[in-house]
Amino acid sequence: MEKHTTCSFSDLSSNLGISCFIAFITIILVRVIYVIYRTGKPLSKRSPQQPLSTLIVLGSGGHTAEMINLLLVLQKDRFTPRFYIAAATDNMSLQKTRVLENSWADSSGIKGISAEFMQIYRSREVGQSYVTSVWTTLVATVRALWLMIKIRPQVVLCNGPGTCFPLCLIAFIFKVTGIRWSSIFYVESIARVKKLSLSGLLLYKLQIADQFFVQWPQLQRKYPQAHYVGCLM
Amino acid sequence: MGESLDGVKGKRVVFVTVGTTCFDALVKVVDSQEVKDELLRRGYTNLLIQMGRGSYLPTKSTGDDGSLAVDYFTFSSSIAEYLKSASLVISHAGSGSIFETMRLGKPLIVVVNEDLMDNHQSELAEELAERKHLYCARPPTLHLTIASMDLKSLVPYSPGDATPVAKLINRFLGFPED
Numbered sequence: 001m002e003k004h005t006t007c008s009f010s011d012l013s014s015n016l017g018i019s020c021f022i023a024f025i026t027i028i029l030v031r032v033i034y035v036i037y038r039t040g041k042p043l044s045k046r047s048p049q050q051p052l053s054t055l056i057v058l059g060s061g062g063h064t065a066e067m068i069n070l071l072l073v074l075q076k077d078r079f080t081p082r083f084y085i086a087a088a089t090d091n092m093s094l095q096k097t098r099v100l101e102n103s104w105a106d107s108s109g110i111k112g113i114s115a116e117f118m119q120i121y122r123s124r125e126v127g128q129s130y131v132t133s134v135w136t137t138l139v140a141t142v143r144a145l146w147l148m149i150k151i152r153p154q155v156v157l158c159n160g161p162g163t164c165f166p167l168c169l170i171a172f173i174f175k176v177t178g179i180r181w182s183s184i185f186y187v188e189s190i191a192r193v194k195k196l197s198l199s200g201l202l203l204y205k206l207q208i209a210d211q212f213f214v215q216w217p218q219l220q221r222k223y224p225q226a227h228y229v230g231c232l233m
Numbered sequence: 234m235g236e237s238l239d240g241v242k243g244k245r246v247v248f249v250t251v252g253t254t255c256f257d258a259l260v261k262v263v264d265s266q267e268v269k270d271e272l273l274r275r276g277y278t279n280l281l282i283q284m285g286r287g288s289y290l291p292t293k294s295t296g297d298d299g300s301l302a303v304d305y306f307t308f309s310s311s312i313a314e315y316l317k318s319a320s321l322v323i324s325h326a327g328s329g330s331i332f333e334t335m336r337l338g339k340p341l342i343v344v345v346n347e348d349l350m351d352n353h354q355s356e357l358a359e360e361l362a363e364r365k366h367l368y369c370a371r372p373p374t375l376h377l378t379i380a381s382m383d384l385k386s387l388v389p390y391s392p393g394d395a396t397p398v399a400k401l402i403n404r405f406l407g408f409p410e411d
Contacts, residue, residue: 006297052406060253062328073399156407185402190393194354199283211405213398227401229300230382231393233332 015129027174035175036207040225043183053080055153055171057091058093063189067159068231069102070187075103081114081149087163088119118147120163133162135153152180158199160189165199187213188197188226190233194218244280247272248319250312252327255286259344260305262372264291265325269301271379277321278302283312295399313337321384323375326354331361337388341367342378 006194020206056071058064064086070197082101086093094117101115112181144166156171158164162188174180188200188208193216196204203209204223236360249263249317260282262268274281282291282305296302309315316322316337323342324330334341343358355369362369365388404410 043407046407048407062332065329065332069393070395070398074402075396075408078406079405116387157402183406185398185405187398189328191357192353193355195353197353200268212403213401215393224408229397229401232395232398233328233393 002118014090024099029035029125031176039175039207040210051078051080052154053081054155054157055083055085055148055151055159056097057156057158057164057165057167057190058084058090058097059159059163060087060090060093062191063159063161064093064096064188066187067157068096069232070157070159071097077110079155079229081116081155084117085147085163085167086117087122087161089122094119095112110140120144120147120167122161124165137148137166141198143168148174154180154182156184157184157187158185159187160192160197160199162199165202168203168208169201172206183210184208185211185213187229188215188219190215190231192216192219194222196223236386245320246281246292246318247277247321247323248312249280249282249331250315250322251283251284251285251287251325252330253285253308254325254327254346256325256344256346257286257287257289258346258348258372259323259325260287260289260291261316262375264289264303265376268379269303271376273324274319275379279304280351281305281315283307283309283315285307296326299381328348328357329345329390331357331367335361335366336392340382340384341365342382342406345369345371345376347371362390371383376407 022108056067056094084153085092086099098117122136140163147227148170150168152174153171156168158168168184168186171182171184173183186200186203188196192200198218202210204226214220214226215229215230217228220226249259250393262379263280263282264308269280278296279302282303284291284305284307291303291305293305294300294303313333316334319339322334322339323344324334326343331341331343345355345358350394358367358369361367363384367387368378368382
């Protein structure tokens with residue numbers, strides 16, 4: 001008899017545990033679905049004059065050149081402060097954007113630039129195998145998490161380097177957990193004509209990017225949710 | 234040989250660039266007699282190679298004996314000056330080098346690195362070759378491309394524009410159009 005009650009008590013507590021767990025998972029799932037539903041819907045309840053803190057993810061060589069072309073036509077006063085993140089192995093990109101930011105500061109006459117420059121580990125070096133890139137992606141993610149907690153951007157701009165996926169994923173998690181709502185813009189690199197990059201494919205399929213831009217019409221036909229915007233270069 | 238005869242004192246430089254990559258297959262093939270002969274036949278006088286992280290060292294030559302003058306270096310902070318003084322550019326398939334060369338209006342042969350694991354780079358070069366903005370080759374076929382190319386048939390590339398993206402981003406974020 002006694003044995004029976006203990007048994008039913010443990011049954012009850014484990015049932016309670018399972019129920020709590022299921023409730024927790026359900027809440028998370030509902031929230032994820034809500035965030036995915038809201039992703040891609042333009043921001044409406046926002047004072048249009050308010051500037052937005054912006055994270056700009058830089059890649060190497062060609063990626064940075066494309067991003068700079070985009071930055072040149074974006075209104076500096078709307079996207080401020082700006083945080084630049086580049087791979088730790090890539091000094092050129094931060095250098096180039098520093099020159100750009102300095103030239104803006106000079107021309108506007110305002111002392112002190114509203115820009116910060118940071119470095120992150122790459123999730124995958126050019127030529128690295130996909131198997132080992134699982135581990136390197138994990139290391140990159142921890143570092144990325146730390147930086148993202150510090151920045152908490154409202155806008156994320158990226159255009160294809162491997163470094164951008166962990167950052168976008170974290171921005172998405174911030175949206176789910178309510179830490180920060182952000183709008184994620186992804187411009188697929190001009191080098192991608194027929195197939196999306198791995199980062200691009202993940203962001204597209206997982207619906208993490210609010211707006212997904214491609215620079216070739218062939219890609220837009222293949223990925224109809226993308227916006228075709230012509231060449232940036 | 235109806236190509237433009239820019240360059241000083243009849244000097245017609247072929248500039249080869251591999252960017253920050255390691256692309257020995259390209260350096261090796263431009264250093265081959267086959268390619269050098271073909272360049273000479275097409276009226277080029279100098280071959281300047283930016284060899285990047287590669288380990289293959291080309292054979293330097295002053296070109297005094299009527300052969301092609303060959304010189305090389307590893308990196309330069311800005312390759313713009315070299316591109317400007319070139320009559321022909323042979324480049325790896327990186328988008329940075331491709332667009333920088335096209336913006337300067339220089340004839341360009343892009344050589345695709347066949348050894349890269351995820352070889353998406355050929356996509357861009359092939360697309361731009363189809364649109365007649367450049368020639369696209371592989372290391373083994375480079376000499377054939379040089380022999381058969383008609384630089385006058387290349388179509389100048391008109392630079393792209395980022396304003397459509399900026400417009401969509403601004404609209405999405407609720408910023409007023411201007």
